[in-house]
Amino acid sequence: MTLFHCSACGKAYVARPVYCRCGSQEFRAGEASGKGCVYSCTTLYAAAEKFEKDLPFQIAIIELDDGPRLTARISGRPVEIGDAVTHLHEQEGVHFFQAA
Amino acid sequence: MRPVSIIGIGKTPFGAFPDKSLLDLAVEAGRKCLKNGNISPAQVEAFYLGNFAGPAFVGQNHLAPYVAAAMGLEGVPATRFEAACASSGSAFFHACSAVAGGMYDVVLVAGVEKMTSQPTPRVTDILASAGELGGEVKAGATFPSLFAMIARRHMYQFGTTREHLAAVAVKNHSNGAKNPEAHMRKVITMEQALAGRMIADPLTIYDCSLVSDGAAAVLLCPAERAAEFTSKPARVLGVAQASDRLALADKEDITTFPAVRQAGQKAYQMAGMTARDIDFAELHDCFTIAEIIAMEDLGFVPRGEGGPATAAGFSALNGEKPINTSGGLKTKGHPVGATGVAQICDLVLQLRCEAGERQLSRAGIGLAQNLGGSGATCVVTILGR
Numbered sequence A: 001m002t003l004f005h006c007s008a009c010g011k012a013y014v015a016r017p018v019y020c021r022c023g024s025q026e027f028r029a030g031e032a033s034g035k036g037c038v039y040s041c042t043t044l045y046a047a048a049e050k051f052e053k054d055l056p057f058q059i060a061i062i063e064l065d066d067g068p069r070l071t072a073r074i075s076g077r078p079v080e081i082g083d084a085v086t087h088l089h090e091q092e093g094v095h096f097f098q099a100a
Numbered sequence B: 001m002r003p004v005s006i007i008g009i010g011k012t013p014f015g016a017f018p019d020k021s022l023l024d025l026a027v028e029a030g031r032k033c034l035k036n037g038n039i040s041p042a043q044v045e046a047f048y049l050g051n052f053a054g055p056a057f058v059g060q061n062h063l064a065p066y067v068a069a070a071m072g073l074e075g076v077p078a079t080r081f082e083a084a085c086a087s088s089g090s091a092f093f094h095a096c097s098a099v100a101g102g103m104y105d106v107v108l109v110a111g112v113e114k115m116t117s118q119p120t121p122r123v124t125d126i127l128a129s130a131g132e133l134g135g136e137v138k139a140g141a142t143f144p145s146l147f148a149m150i151a152r153r154h155m156y157q158f159g160t161t162r163e164h165l166a167a168v169a170v171k172n173h174s175n176g177a178k179n180p181e182a183h184m185r186k187v188i189t190m191e192q193a194l195a196g197r198m199i200a201d202p203l204t205i206y207d208c209s210l211v212s213d214g215a216a217a218v219l220l221c222p223a224e225r226a227a228e229f230t231s232k233p234a235r236v237l238g239v240a241q242a243s244d245r246l247a248l249a250d251k252e253d254i255t256t257f258p259a260v261r262q263a264g265q266k267a268y269q270m271a272g273m274t275a276r277d278i279d280f281a282e283l284h285d286c287f288t289i290a291e292i293i294a295m296e297d298l299g300f301v302p303r304g305e306g307g308p309a310t311a312a313g314f315s316a317l318n319g320e321k322p323i324n325t326s327g328g329l330k331t332k333g334h335p336v337g338a339t340g341v342a343q344i345c346d347l348v349l350q351l352r353c354e355a356g357e358r359q360l361s362r363a364g365i366g367l368a369q370n371l372g373g374s375g376a377t378c379v380v381t382i383l384g385r
């Protein structure tokens, strides 16, 4: 998966920000390992219209080894806090992860 | 800055009212409030309206002058505030600032939301739009699921249990059953709360607040003029608003809300008080975990102890610091844009000793905490007599 690194301080972002927290506006895109671990997660049994067909499904906040966190969907077996996960694919801007 | 007083309150019952429009609800609350404060519409100098998603729920935009005109407020500045579930808390904060700064004397603040005219998945959709669109909403997150992740992490870090969450629901149901204007007046047991239908694990239907229609309003004036209008004014001792990032993934620690801590500290400082001085509180229990975290962030209990304290009766009607004597968002109802001002109304009822069956014997200083989204806005208000 692609991450955006601040050219000034090196901080990594999942989406290109307007400003880095250090004030810089220069970023370079780079490939990341896609490895991380689960910071928190939940299984949904009710969803907004668009996602009702997917129920039940699990979402998680993933902490990437490269630093930043993101909200993602979990594919395959459910995960728990602290579990290692790897990036599977990105679909319409949504990142899918699975248990490592 | 001039001290500010609340001289009138007015609220519609909260619930599902298919025959009442957004305008009907707002006008009912506003009119009740004007009557309660012995004020004629012509005396009101400005109108502040809190509303989260009127355009999405009922299709009407430009809501503040629309509501103001229907209430009989002609020509005054009328402005809508949107801060998700803290919309009317924010309207209240800004109205207080304007009165304190000397811009106006008599100001009406209202909050309204008409939610039940839409089917539940659509309501979930509209509410989710207060989350962060790029990451959270795209991935399918709903508000219950965001707070479920907060709850899971709180359990992981502090050992909070599902029984602790359920204790909040049982308490708020017990209080709400005593509130004639609550949406759901039903006592529940711990067993029922634990066996509720799962919405987003670990949160069941009993951990979630209600989807309601309703409106609430308060009248403000400089404290020095309060006696002209009422014999029971409530004094705004402290009021503060703070903000934070929208996405949970962008927060360092999701088991605490920096905006709640900041708004709390500023409000305490303005009032010259600490958590110990607060007799009772209305906390933003959009989900049971939110009440537990608010107790911690406002310093009522140390971090991680909100759950055990609730289970031990700390926040019960007869506890050390009663929380959500109204029944909270959980049972009183949560018409999103009305909630912040409704909390203020509930504090005033206690301060005036007009809270009926749920009246506290010690109700000198009350605190209200109104949270927007998953913590990106918070308004904290401290009231006294």
Ligand SMILES: [Zn+2]
Pocket (backbone or CB within 6 Å): A006, A007, A008, A009, A010, A011, A020, A021, A022, A023, A024
């Ligand atoms: Zn930087």
